[in-house]
Amino acid sequence: MSAPSPALHLLEHVFGYRAFRGEQAAIVDHVAAGGDALVLMPTGGGKSLCYQVPALLREGCGVVVSPLIALMQDQVDALKELGVAAAFLNSTLDADEAREVERAFVAGELKLLYVAPERLVTPRFQNLLQRAHVGLFAIDEAHCVSAWGHDFRPEYLALSVLADEFPGVPRIALTATADHATRQEMITRLRLEQARQFVSSFDRPNLRYTIVEKKSAREQLLTFIRREHEGDSGIVYCLSRKKVEDTAAWLRDKEIKALPYHAGMDAQTRARNQQTFIRDEGVVMVATIAFGMGIDKPDVRFVAHLDLPKSIENYYQETGRGGRDGLPADAWMAYGLNDVMLLTEMIEGGASGEEQKRVERNKLSAMLGLCEATGCRRVAILGYFGEETHACGNCDNCLNPPKLIDRSEAAQKALSCVFRTGNRFGVGHLVDVLQGKLSPKVKEFCHDRVSTFGIGKDIDEPTWRAVYRQLLARGALRLNPEGHGGLEMTDSARVFLRGDEPLYLRARTEKFHYRGERDSGFDNPADTALWQALRKRRKELADDQNVPAYVIFGDATLKEMVRQRPGDHYELSRISGVGDRKLEKYGDDFLAVISQHL
Template identity: 75%
Template sequence: MPACPCLARTVIDTPHSILQHVFGYHAFRGEQEAIVGHVAQGGDALVLMPTGGGKSLCYQVPALLRPGCGVVVSPLIALMQDQVEALRELGVEAAFLNSTLDAEAARQVIRDFVTGNLKLLYVAPERLVTQYFLDLLRNAPVNLFAIDEAHCVSQWGHDFRPEYLGLSVLADEFPVIPRIALTATADHATRLEIVEKLRLQGARQFITSFDRPNLRYTIVEKQKSKEQLLTFLRREHEGDSGIVYCLSRKRVEDTAAWLRTQEIRAFPYHAGLDASTRAKHQQIFLREEGVVMVATIAFGMGIDKPDVRFVAHLDLPKSIEGYYQEIGRAGRDGLPANAWLAYGLNDVILLSDMIAQGGSSDEQKTVEKRKLDAMLGLCEATACRRQTLLAYFGEAAQPCGNCDNCLNPPKLIDMSEAAKMALSCVFRTGNRFGVGHLIDVLRGKKTEKVGELFHDRVSTFGIGAKVHEADWRAVYRQLLACGALQLKPGGMGGLELTDAARAILRGEQPLYLRERTQKFSYKDRDSEFATAADRELWQALRRLRKELADAQDVPAYVIFSDATLKEMVRQRPADHYELGRLNGVGDRKLDKYGDAFLRAIAASH
C-alpha cells in the first residue's frame, strides 16, 4: 500500500514523489529536504523556520512516508481545521480531535486512528497529555510526533502556554518515536528552553533564516492613526484581505465600526466576544476574499490563510517576537505583502505601565521591559528595517531596498540641543511628571497645572517654544529608547533621568531625529499582469475558484492559492500535462479541477 492511499495508481515512496504528486511542488525549499530525510529516518529535530517558509511539509511528508500516523500537537482549533481541510482536499486521510466534534464523530476519529486508517491526526496539547489519550497512543500506529508553535513552552517567551510543559512526557513514554518541534519565533534563549523543556537535547537543530523578503516594512509615527490606516488601505490594499491589530478590545470595536463606515468590510475579533461570534467572524475571514479582521492578539496564531496581503498595527506591539509572529500572517503564499505599523509615545508609556503593574516576577518584568525597549528601537531605527529586525535574532543582512527607510531614506535633524532642554525640564520639575506636562512647560504654556506647581518659574519654562509639540514627543520617545529616561515606578507616565542622561547633557552624545514627514510607498496593483487580457483571466480564475470553493464549503485557497492562479495566467497551460507542471497542482487537484480551469484558460484566448 502506498504512503498516501488516495493515489494508489502512483508509487509514492520517496520524499520527492510525495512532494510532487500529493502537494504539487517540484522542489523542496531551503532546509526542507534535509529535515524531511532526517525525521523520516527516525531522527528528532528542532526546526526554526519563518512563517510561510513551509514548516508543515517538514512533518507532513515524513508522516506520509513512514508506516502509521503522524500526531500533530497544535494549540488552536482554527489551525487544526484549516490544515485538515487542506490535506483532505489533497486526498490525505487527516483528522482532528477537538471540542467542535460531537461524541460520535470523536469516536469515529479515534477508531480510524487506532485501526491505522489515518495518516495525520491533529490534537491540542492539553488533550494529548491526558491519561486516556496516552493510553490510546500506546495502542495506535504512531509514526512521529510534531509539536507546532513550540515556542509556547518558553516561560520567558512572548506566548507562554502552561499546557505545553506537559509534552515532555512524550520523551519518556515513546522514546523510539521521532519528535519534531517547530516554531517561527524563537531567539537563542527561547531555543535553549525548548530543548530543555521538551527533552530534545539529542535533536538535530535546523535554524533557517528569519528573513521574509516578500514583506515590505513600513513604520510611521502616529498622527491621526485611523486616517493614516485608511490612507494606507485605500492606496495599497483596496479589496485585499488583511489583519489590523489593536491593543485593546474597545479600540478593536471602534476601529472595525469606523472602517465599515468607510465601506471597508471589517469585523472585530477579541476575547470579549462570545465564542460563536468569534467563530463566525473567523470563518468569514478564512472563506471570503477582501475581508479585514480587526483584532487583538487573541486572533491569528496558526491562521493558515495564504493570501493575507497586509498586517497593520495601530498600536505598538510588546516585543519584536510578537511583532514578527503577527506580521508573519501576511504573504504566506510568497507573494508581496505589507507590514505596516503606527506607533506613538503613549503606546510606550501604556505598555511600560502594564508591565510595571502586572503580576509577573521582577525577573520577568525585566525581560518584558528589555523586549519592549528593543521593539521601540526597531521603530526609531533610521537604517534598514529588515537589517534591524534580523539583527535582533542574531542574523546579518544587507539593506533590503524594500522597506520605508530604504525606499525613502529619512532626513536626519540634529536635535541635541532640544534633547538637553527636554532632560533639563525633567530634572527642574522634579523627575516625576509625564510628557504632556513637560511639553507644556517647555513651550511656555501657562496651564492651570503649570501655574499651581509654579513651573512657570523654572528655568526651562518657555525655552522650547519654537519646537513643534510633535517634535518634542519624538525627542522624549528617543530619549526613552536610548535609555536616557525611564518611566518612574508606580505608573502614571512620570519620567525620570537615568545615568545615561549625563552624556547627552554634557554634549558627549548627539541625538538625531528623522524629519517629521508622512511618506507612502505606492503599489501599481496591475503591474504584475502584462496585458488587459491577463488581468481579465486572473479575475475569471478567481471567480471559478470561488464557485468551486463555495460548492464544497471550503476556503478558496484550499482549491488553489493565488500564487498558483498567477502561474496559470503567466504560463497559460493548454493540457493536463502542462497544468500539472505548475506549483501547487498535485495529482488529486489535477484530476478534480483540471478540466474546469483549462476551459477557463482556453476561453480567454
C-alpha cells in the same frame, strides 16, 4: 536520469511542488530517518511540509500537536484535498465523531492526526497512543512552552512525557518566533537536547515594513488601505476590545468590509467572523492579539497595527501572518508615545514577578527602538533575532530614506527639564515647561521658575515628543515606576548631557511616497480578465465543498496559470501547487477557463 527520491516524489505528486525550499529537504530526510529535530522557520517558510512529508514516508500515523482548532480544521481540509488520510480530535466533534476518529487512528487508517496539547496528555489519549502505531510526533507553535514568552500555554510543559513514553518515535518541534533564550527553553522543556537544530533565516523578503508616527491613526489606516490594498484581505491589530469594535464599525462606515474579533465576544460570533475572514476574499479582520496564531490563510495582503506591540517577537509573529503565499504583502504600523506609556503601565501593574517585568521592559524598549530606527527596519528586526543582513530595499526607510536633523542640543534641554522638574512628570507637562506655557499644572508646581522654562519655544510640540521618544528608545530615560506616565533619567543620559553622543531625528513628512515596483496585478487586460475568471471558478468550487478558496489553489498557483496558459493536463501538472489529486479533480475546470480566454 536517476529516479527522484521518495521524498521528492511525494512532494511533486501529492503536494504539487517540484523542489524543496531552503532546509526543508534536510529536515525531511533527518526526521524520516528517525531523528529528532528543532525547526525555526519563518511563517510562510513551509514548516508544515517538514512534518507532513516524513509522516507520509514513515510507517504509522504522524501525531501533530496543534494549539488552535482553526489551524487543525484548515490543515485537515487541505490534506484531504490532496488525498491524504487526515483527521483531528478537538471539541468541535461530537462523541460519535470522536470515537470514529479514535477507531481509525488505532486501526492504522490515518496518516496524520491533529490534536490539542490538553487532549494529548490525558490518560485516555495516552492509552490510544499505546495502542496505535505512531510514526512521529510534531509539536507545532513550540514557542508556547516558554513561560517568558508571549504565547505561553502551560499544557505544553507536559509534552516532555513523549520523550519518556515513546523513546523510539521521532519528535519534531517547530516555531516561527524564538529568540536565543526561548530556543534554549524549548530544548530543555521538550527534552530535545539531542535533537538536530535547523535554524532558517528569519527574513520574510516579501513583507514590506512601514512604521509611521500617529497623527490621526484611523484616517492614516484608511488612506493606507485605499491607496495600497483596496479589496484585499488584511488584519488590523488594536490593543483594546473597545478599540477593535469601534475601528471595525468605523471602517464599515467607510465601505471597507471589516469584522471585529476579540476574546470578549460570544464564541459563536467570534467563530462566525473568523470563518468569514478565512473563506471570503477582501475581508479586513480588526482584532486583538487573541486572533491570529494558527490562522493558515495564505492570501493576507496586509497586517496593520494601530497600537504598539509589546515586543519585537509579538510584532514579528503578527506581521508574519501576511503574505504566507510568498506574494508581496505589507506590514504597516502607526505608533505614538502614549502607546509606550500605556504598555509600561500594564507591565508595572501586572501580577508578574520583578524578573519578568524586567524582561518585559527590555522587550518594550527594543520595540520602541525599532519604531524610532532611522536605518533599515529589516536589519533591526533580524538583528534582534541574532541574524545579520544588509539593507533590504523593501521598507519605508530604505525606499524613502529619511532626512536626519541633529537634535543633540534639544536632547540636552529635554533631559535637563526632566531633572529640573524632579524626574516624575509626563511628556505633556515637560513640553509645556520647555515651550513656556503657563498651564494650571505648571503654575501649581511653580515650574515657571525652573531654568528650563521657555528654553524650547523655537521647537514645536511634535518635535519635542519625538525627542522624548528617541531618548526613551536610546535608554536615556525610563518611565518612573510610580506610574502616571512620569519620566526619569537613567545613567545613560550622561552621554547626551555631555554631548558625547548625538541624537538625530527624521524630518517629518505628511505623506510617504512608495518607490519601486509593486505586484499589484497584471499589465495586460487579457491577463487580468483570466485572473478574475480563475478566481471566480475557484470560489465556486470552494463554496460547493465548503472549504476556503486557497484550499483549492493558492493565488501564486493561479498567477502562474495566467503566465503559463497551460493547454492540457501535462502542462497544468507542471504548475507549482498542482499535484496528482488536484489535477484529476480540478484540471478540466481550470483548463476550460483558460481555453475560453485564449
